[in-house]
Amino acid sequence: MSYYTPSNAYGSSPPGGYSSNLSRYPSSRPRPYSHQQGPPAGSDPQLWQWFCAVDTDRSGALSVTELQDALVNEFDLDTVKMLMNIFDTDRSGTIGFNEFAGLWKYIAEWQRVFKHFDRDHSGSIEGRELAEALRSFGYNLSPPLLQALEIRYASGAPSAYGPPPGITFDRFVRACVTVKTLTETFQRADQDNDGWIQLNYEDFLKISLNAP
Numbered sequence: 001m002s003y004y005t006p007s008n009a010y011g012s013s014p015p016g017g018y019s020s021n022l023s024r025y026p027s028s029r030p031r032p033y034s035h036q037q038g039p040p041a042g043s044d045p046q047l048w049q050w051f052c053a054v055d056t057d058r059s060g061a062l063s064v065t066e067l068q069d070a071l072v073n074e075f076d077l078d079t080v081k082m083l084m085n086i087f088d089t090d091r092s093g094t095i096g097f098n099e100f101a102g103l104w105k106y107i108a109e110w111q112r113v114f115k116h117f118d119r120d121h122s123g124s125i126e127g128r129e130l131a132e133a134l135r136s137f138g139y140n141l142s143p144p145l146l147q148a149l150e151i152r153y154a155s156g157a158p159s160a161y162g163p164p165p166g167i168t169f170d171r172f173v174r175a176c177v178t179v180k181t182l183t184e185t186f187q188r189a190d191q192d193n194d195g196w197i198q199l200n201y202e203d204f205l206k207i208s209l210n211a212p
Helices: 045-054 064-070 077-087 097-117 127-137 143-153 169-189 201-209
Strands: none
Touching: 045 064, 045 097, 064 077, 077 097, 077 169, 097 127, 097 169, 127 143, 127 169, 143 169, 169 201
């Protein structure tokens, strides 16, 4: 099996270049902004108002359920948890406003990518569109693997007749981030860059359990 490092195609690597490795972020977070204190200097006032509206416990940070409300329930809970894991840089279990602003920008970038590859404007990504999107990121997956990915992240149960029902926006983000994360994990283990690695049982489980 061959794999490819993302090139400078459309979107290059998936938006924002985020992965499960967030060491480039500081490990500590500034104290949460209170609603009375107002938004941080230079922030979007409308985004601050929306953040305050969904921060129902007035804690100055969003829980997983509050974050799902902030995303207008367009994201299933598994995708919201994945986003929380990416942007909760201090592992507090919540998202502060600055983290939320970064997440909001990340989602906007993904929305542009989704619309670009949703060629038929159906509101979902089908097999050929998924393959094109992943190729643009540098991931050249085999047809059986693409089919497995499409079935895994389809928005509904596959029918006995016809293709899978397609991948909605939130699941498309999760599918691409999963491929990116697993590819990066594989590349770190493939030290001689020959496309093959040898894993023991424990390492295999670690990779599986740490996948988005």
